[in-house]
Amino acid sequence: MAGFVCMRRLVRINSNRVLFLNVHKCKREIRTFFANSVNYKEAEGDNSNLSPELTSRLTLLYRRRRSLSPLERISGLLPQDALSPEVMQLRDLNETETTAETELLETRLIQEDCGPREDDLDTLEDPETPGVHSHVTFEEEESCPSVPGERLLGFGELLVAEYSKKRRVEFKKLFQLQSGARLMGNWGFIQHNDIVGKRAGQFLKTGRGVSILVRRASLEDYVLLMRRGPAIAYPKDAATMLMMMDVTEGDCVLESGSGSGAMSLFLSRAVGSKGCVISVEIREDHHKRAVLNYNGWRRAWSVRRGEEWPDNVQFHNADLCTASPLLSGQGFHAAALDLIHPHLALPALTPHLHPGAVCAIYLANITQVTDLLEGLRCLELPLLCERIIEVPVRDWTVAPALQKDGSYCIRKPPVLPGDEQAEAAVVTSNQERTTGSRPDFGSVPYIARPHPEQMSHTAFLVKLRKCVL
Numbered sequence: 001m002a003g004f005v006c007m008r009r010l011v012r013i014n015s016n017r018v019l020f021l022n023v024h025k026c027k028r029e030i031r032t033f034f035a036n037s038v039n040y041k042e043a044e045g046d047n048s049n050l051s052p053e054l055t056s057r058l059t060l061l062y063r064r065r066r067s068l069s070p071l072e073r074i075s076g077l078l079p080q081d082a083l084s085p086e087v088m089q090l091r092d093l094n095e096t097e098t099t100a101e102t103e104l105l106e107t108r109l110i111q112e113d114c115g116p117r118e119d120d121l122d123t124l125e126d127p128e129t130p131g132v133h134s135h136v137t138f139e140e141e142e143s144c145p146s147v148p149g150e151r152l153l154g155f156g157e158l159l160v161a162e163y164s165k166k167r168r169v170e171f172k173k174l175f176q177l178q179s180g181a182r183l184m185g186n187w188g189f190i191q192h193n194d195i196v197g198k199r200a201g202q203f204l205k206t207g208r209g210v211s212i213l214v215r216r217a218s219l220e221d222y223v224l225l226m227r228r229g230p231a232i233a234y235p236k237d238a239a240t241m242l243m244m245m246d247v248t249e250g251d252c253v254l255e256s257g258s259g260s261g262a263m264s265l266f267l268s269r270a271v272g273s274k275g276c277v278i279s280v281e282i283r284e285d286h287h288k289r290a291v292l293n294y295n296g297w298r299r300a301w302s303v304r305r306g307e308e309w310p311d312n313v314q315f316h317n318a319d320l321c322t323a324s325p326l327l328s329g330q331g332f333h334a335a336a337l338d339l340i341h342p343h344l345a346l347p348a349l350t351p352h353l354h355p356g357a358v359c360a361i362y363l364a365n366i367t368q369v370t371d372l373l374e375g376l377r378c379l380e381l382p383l384l385c386e387r388i389i390e391v392p393v394r395d396w397t398v399a400p401a402l403q404k405d406g407s408y409c410i411r412k413p414p415v416l417p418g419d420e421q422a423e424a425a426v427v428t429s430n431q432e433r434t435t436g437s438r439p440d441f442g443s444v445p446y447i448a449r450p451h452p453e454q455m456s457h458t459a460f461l462v463k464l465r466k467c468v469l
């Protein structure tokens with residue numbers, strides 16, 4: 001009961017809970033090309049090059065780490081966004097003080113810090129709390145543009161905070177830079193006011209020693225991390241559809257359904273200010289979500305670039321199957337369909353496609369593809385199916401191999417049996433090369449293999465071309 005009362009005191013029900021849930025949802029969707037340095041031992045089972053004495057002192061040190069305080073235990077069980085800033089600050093202080101001694105000793109033992117130890121990162125954005133100060137320290141204190149055309153980060157921009165650990169992006173958060181708000185996690189927090197005016201692509205080191213990369217969100221980041229209604233067309237597939245349709249600046253393209261607005265944004269960028277996109281969505285809630293996401297990106301863009309993103313998408317809340325009146329008088333250079341029964345919508349759309357134009361269709365299941373082809377066979381529409389494809393993307397890990405202490409591994413040339421002199425020379429030269437801060441070109445082995453986590457199937461893409469019979 002006492003624990004329950006204590007927990008209730010610690011919890012501050014937060015309206016940003018949805019952000020926490022979204023982060024967890026997004027975590028599963030993070031797929032990146034990993035190019036950080038990797039630990040050779042973990043991969044190859046090589047022996048440590050630390051001395052036995054140093055290894056045993058480190059083992060002792062890790063064993064001596066203190067047990068958790070009641071505050072840490074209870075707050076660790078709760079969603080991080082439910083903790084009040086005061087509790088977060090107390091917990092930070094507590095941990096900083098009690099681990100300071102251990103960390104100092106550890107730093108002395110291993111000179112090169114191999115990275116942060118925090119295992120889990122969550123985040124929420126909160127209004128500023130008076131008296132609570134950000135622990136952030138900037139690796140580059142003074143910010144001024146150094147490249148022609150460079151713009152410093154401004155309020156209203158859409159940014160991504162990224163934390164990498166052991167070869168992988170552990171945490172990726174999309175946020176809008178707002179005065180008084182803050183980015184928060186187990187690593188401490190960063191005041192948005194401390195980010196504004198800085199350069200994009202900067203590492204911010206928190207007081208707890210965690211490096212967070214803060215950069216501008218790409219359109220790909222935005223569509224993957226923005227709030228969703230239905231599932232989006234994945235960027236790899238959207239890019240291939242744009243290629244299939246050969247969308248060019250100035251084109252007029254029909255899209256349906258609008259869904260969450262991801263494809264609408266890619267189309268909007270492809271057709272540019274001289275082109276237009278007609279986006280048709282049957283569900284009102286999805287239609288509204290698509291409009292919100294589109295406008296969210298446009299607003300942030302004008303702050304980022306100081307110029308408007310083209311206002312070139314007309315969103316309509318309608319059923320494409322019965323949208324002939326809406327389409328009357330229109331001609332399309334291409335069409336992109338992402339809806340459950342595309343063959344039902346093709347009779348309304350096909351008359352408005354330019355002869356020779358392409359309609360690219362996104363379908364999750366192969367049974368939908370056969371339904372589509374069967375529909376085409378029965379409808380006798382002037383549409384040829386040119387291709388049915390999947391777009392596989394395979395992530396790889398490619399990085400210099402590292403020892404446990406963070407130093408580079410060194411390639412070992414073969415030595416003929418009995419040639420002790422050559423063997424001794426190799427050992428000496430390896431020692432020399434390892435002690436130097438940057439081993440010679442070609443002397444470091446690399447880890448290079450497909451990443452164990454891969455994106456699974458997303459969609460089949462069908463390319464239909466309107467022909468003249």
Ligand SMILES: C[S@@+](CC[C@H](N)C(=O)[O-])C[C@H]1O[C@@H](n2cnc3c(N)ncnc32)[C@H](O)[C@@H]1O
Binds near residue numbers: 231259264
């Ligand atoms: C998977 S979502 C599309 C996602 C979108 N491509 C994106 O990237 O965000 C499919 C959408 O098609 C809509 N839809 C289904 N049938 C439709 C129809 N006959 N006319 C218009 N929209 C339709 C659904 O309501 C749903 O929002």
